[in-house]
Amino acid sequence: xxxxxxxxxxxxxxxxxxxxxxxxxxxxxxxxxxxxxxxxxxxxxxxxxxxxxxxxxxxxxxxxxxxxxxxxxxxxxxxxxxxxxxxxxxxxxxxxxxxxxxxxxxxxxxxxxxxxxxxxxxxxxxxxxxxxxxxxxxxxxxxxxxxxxxxxxxxxxxxxxxxxxxxxxxxxxxxxxxxxxxxxxxxxxxxxxxxxxxxxxxxxxxxxxxxxxxxxxxxxxxxxxxxxxxxxxxxxxxxxxxxxxxxxxxxxxxxxxxxxxxxxxxxxxxxxxx
Amino acid sequence: xxxxxxxxxxxxxxxxxxxxxxxxxxxxxxxxxxxxxxxxxxxxxxxxxxxxxxxxxxxxxxxxxxxxxxxxxxxxxxxxxxxxxxxxxxxxxxxxxxxxxxxxxxxxxxxxxxxxxxxxxxxxxxxxxxxxxxxxxxxxxxxxxxxxxxxxxxxxxxxxxxxxxxxxxxxxxxxxxxxxxxxxxxxxxxxxxxxxxxxxxxxxxxxxxxxxxxxxxxxxxxxxxxxxxxxxxxxxxxxxxxxxxxxxxxxxxxxxxxxxxxxxxxxxxxxxxxxxxxxxxxxxxxxxxxxxxxxxxxxxxxxxxxxxxxxxxxxxxxxxxxxxxxxxxxxxxxxxxxxxxxxxxxxxxxxxxxxxxxxxxxxxxxxxxxxxxxxxxxxxxxxxxxxxxxxxxxxxxxxxxxxxxxxxxxxxxxxxxxxxxxxxxxxxxxxxxxxxxxxxxxxxxxxxxxxxxxxxxxxxxxxxxxxxxxxxxxxxxxxxxxxxxxxx
Ligand SMILES: Nc1ncnc2c1ncn2[C@@H]1O[C@H](COP(=O)(O)OP(=O)(O)OP(=O)(O)O)[C@@H](O)[C@H]1O
Ligand SMILES: [Mg+2]
Numbered sequence: 001x002x003x004x005x006x007x008x009x010x011x012x013x014x015x016x017x018x019x020x021x022x023x024x025x026x027x028x029x030x031x032x033x034x035x036x037x038x039x040x041x042x043x044x045x046x047x048x049x050x051x052x053x054x055x056x057x058x059x060x061x062x063x064x065x066x067x068x069x070x071x072x073x074x075x076x077x078x079x080x081x082x083x084x085x086x087x088x089x090x091x092x093x094x095x096x097x098x099x100x101x102x103x104x105x106x107x108x109x110x111x112x113x114x115x116x117x118x119x120x121x122x123x124x125x126x127x128x129x130x131x132x133x134x135x136x137x138x139x140x141x142x143x144x145x146x147x148x149x150x151x152x153x154x155x156x157x158x159x160x161x162x163x164x165x166x167x168x169x170x171x172x173x174x175x176x177x178x179x180x181x182x183x184x185x186x187x188x189x190x191x192x193x194x195x196x197x198x199x200x201x202x203x204x205x206x207x208x209x210x211x212x213x214x215x216x217x218x219x220x221x222x223x224x225x226x227x228x229x230x231x232x233x234x235x236x237x238x239x240x241x242x243x244x245x246x247x248x249x250x251x252x253x254x255x256x257x258x259x260x261x262x263x264x265x266x267x268x269x270x271x272x273x274x
Numbered sequence: 275x276x277x278x279x280x281x282x283x284x285x286x287x288x289x290x291x292x293x294x295x296x297x298x299x300x301x302x303x304x305x306x307x308x309x310x311x312x313x314x315x316x317x318x319x320x321x322x323x324x325x326x327x328x329x330x331x332x333x334x335x336x337x338x339x340x341x342x343x344x345x346x347x348x349x350x351x352x353x354x355x356x357x358x359x360x361x362x363x364x365x366x367x368x369x370x371x372x373x374x375x376x377x378x379x380x381x382x383x384x385x386x387x388x389x390x391x392x393x394x395x396x397x398x399x400x401x402x403x404x405x406x407x408x409x410x411x412x413x414x415x416x417x418x419x420x421x422x423x424x425x426x427x428x429x430x431x432x433x434x435x436x437x438x439x440x441x442x443x444x445x446x447x448x449x450x451x452x453x454x455x456x457x458x459x460x461x462x463x464x465x466x467x468x469x470x471x472x473x474x475x476x477x478x479x480x481x482x483x484x485x486x487x488x489x490x491x492x493x494x495x496x497x498x499x500x501x502x503x504x505x506x507x508x509x510x511x512x513x514x515x516x517x518x519x520x521x522x523x524x525x526x527x528x529x530x531x532x533x534x535x536x537x538x539x540x541x542x543x544x545x546x547x548x549x550x551x552x553x554x555x556x557x558x559x560x561x562x563x564x565x566x567x568x569x570x571x572x573x574x575x576x577x578x579x580x581x582x583x584x585x586x587x588x589x590x591x592x593x594x595x596x597x598x599x600x601x602x603x604x605x606x607x608x609x610x611x612x613x614x615x616x617x618x619x620x621x622x623x624x625x626x627x628x629x630x631x632x633x634x635x636x637x638x639x640x641x642x643x644x645x646x647x648x649x650x651x652x653x654x655x656x657x658x659x660x661x662x663x664x665x666x667x668x669x670x671x672x673x674x675x676x677x678x679x680x681x682x683x684x685x686x687x688x689x690x691x692x693x694x695x696x697x698x699x700x701x702x703x704x705x706x707x708x709x710x711x712x713x714x715x716x717x718x719x720x721x722x723x724x725x726x727x728x729x730x731x732x733x734x735x736x737x738x739x740x741x742x743x744x745x746x747x748x749x750x751x752x753x754x755x756x757x758x759x760x761x762x
Binding site for chain 1: 561562641643644645646647648649650651652653654657661662665666
């Protein structure tokens with residue numbers, strides 16, 4: 001018994017060290033179709049998101065990456081014309097079940113947008129926004145702690161610790177994006193969705209956000225949309241390629257970039273179209 | 275030549291210049307050198323050169339020759355003495371001017387050689403539909419004839435000069451046409467000046483209004499002490515004609531100011547919450563179809579003339595509230611038919627569309643990214659509105675509210691009909707009070723002598739009102755700026 005446990009532990013540690021990925025499926029999409037009015041934007045997408053991994057969504061502009069991403073936390077509900085069909089689960093729970101509380105779902109599946117969009121409030125208030133509305137801070141001082149740890153996790157704390165009460169909109173673009181990440185982390189989501197989080201950033205800020213994503217992977221499941229092949233290769237463990245509303249193929253990032261099954265993936269990655 | 279004719283001629287010259295200039299530019303463009311400006315710009319530049327200086331001269335000449343003519347008439351009138359039949363030189367001059375204008379209606383022969391006595395001339399003029407004051411004097415006739423002759427001469431010279439300038443300008447403009455000439459930039463510059471001029475008109479008008487108020491106000495305060503006006507708690511301007519107790523009335527501003535602010539306050543208490551909530555509904559919740567119906571309907575409310583609201587208050591709402599209060603409390607009821615409450619209520623309803631339509635625009639202008647950011651963190655819609663959208667829209671909303679308040683303070687017709695004209699000082703909203711605007715109308719209408727304090731007080735009230743709204747607008751701007759700095 002004793003020995004067994006020890007070996008189990010050892011193998012677990014070894015797995016971690018070797019980077020053998022955790023294969024638990026966090027979110028599962030089956031036959032996901034999305035319509036904007038009459039127009040169909042996604043066709044029967046089957047895609048799994050694995051726990052504590054970074055899944056990258058790639059594909060040419062207009063192929064439905066953002067649309068799929070927004071399905072995962074039901075942000076499409078806020079678009080009047082959008083309609084979603086198919087099944088998406090989070091921990092084997094159907095998120096489009098009428099019994100599901102959308103607000104709670106979005107607290108579990110957070111989102112970071114393409115353009116940094118801090119609220120016109122102080123840095124502190126930006127991060128404290130989510131914990132406040134969800135009542136996460138029970139005791140006095142809890143809130144301060146949540147804000148501080150979130151900012152630290154987002155790698156922003158040192159830069160802003162002396163100006164927590166200045167407006168978040170006064171930060172640089174890269175800092176604003178990290179502030180938005182801190183804001184999303186502050187509600188302790190299980191999954192973080194990121195829609196081209198670096199498209200408004202310079203290479204240095206991009207590198208910092210990428211580093212951050214890699215660190216966040218320890219505790220969160222991440223889905224990221226990106227147009228940069230290098231970025232997808234650098235930060236993700238799995239990659240999904242979309243084309244014209246269809247999922248073309250999905251697999252381990254290394255394989256996708258070295259030996260894709262589909263011609264279109266090959267063409268897209270080597271820059272022949274898109 | 276009449277001014278209208280000259281004006282038309284100048285425009286015609288301008289039109290010719292335009293076509294000639296454009297044609298010339300088209301002909302010159304041989305396709306070898308890229309022209310700096312497109313042909314129509316050359317046309318416009320020629321048009322502007324042909325018309326602008328000439329029209330400027332037209333205005334200056336028109337005004338100048340009139341002034342000159344007046345001076346000329348005055349210099350010919352006999353010296354003003356104690357027993358002059360006409361009260362003042364000014365009056366005599368204006369009688370002569372009217373006479374001169376009247377003479378123009380007669381046929382040229384008679385006009386050049388009219389009968390020497392006014393008694394004889396008057397029937398002839400009357401036959402042409404010219405009515406003149408009976409105290410027009412005989413000696414004015416030759417002066418008038420002379421003035422007419424002089425005016426003819428002046429306008430002929432003017433017409434020749436103006437047409438010369440216009441033709442000169444046209445020639446210059448057309449001669450400017452060259453492949454590399456920068457007609458486009460020139461036109462641009464003139465357009466800029468035109469725009470600048472248009473915006474200056476608004477500013478100049480404001481200054482003019484202030485000055486005209488200011489002079490009469492100073493006039494007023496020479497007769498009535500400042501303390502009487504600003505600190506007096508009684509409004510009782512006695513009629514000058516009553517005489518005996520001195521023409522000095524009591525011009526206490528306080529009851530009017532209190533009435534103005536009180537009614538405005540009640541109106542804002544109605545308009546701001548209702549307007550704001552309907553704006554939030556319209557901007558955040560209404561489906562496009564509902565919005566397409568409700569928004570214009572609400573704005574229709576803003577198009578109803580305020581006098582109609584006043585009638586509604588006077589005929590329907592006022593009596594209804596009085597009877598209602600009578601039924602509730604017995605006796606005559608605690609709400610008077612004309613009251614602060616009634617006026618405020620109706621004014622508030624009038625202001626709802628103002629608040630809601632301004633705020634709606636402001637709320638819709640809050641970027642979608644803000645909403646997404648909040649919703650994406652798991653906030654509900656109303657949390658998003660309360661914590662993100664309204665704070666972001668706050669400066670604009672405060673501005674809208676203050677703008678609305680300015681309107682409430684300046685409103686007249688509803689108050690006259692719904693709150694009455696009695697200048698009470700009371701804290702009871704169910705009694706009649708009145709406002710500054712109502713009293714301005716009151717003091718300016720009626721046959722009081724213009725130069726009496728009873729009339730002049732209207733100007734003092736006007737400038738007070740102006741200062742009040744000005745301070746409010748400045749305050750609004752201040753708030754908007756302050757928050758904007760913080761938020762952007
Ligand atoms: N709100 C909307 N209303 C109507 N159609 C939409 C809407 N949003 C997206 N679409 C359409 O759905 C399709 C997929 O759009 P989506 O935004 O998901 O593309 P994307 O892959 O994210 O592209 P990009 O890389 O340019 O962001 C496009 O054809 C787009 O025109
Ligand atoms: Mg997108």
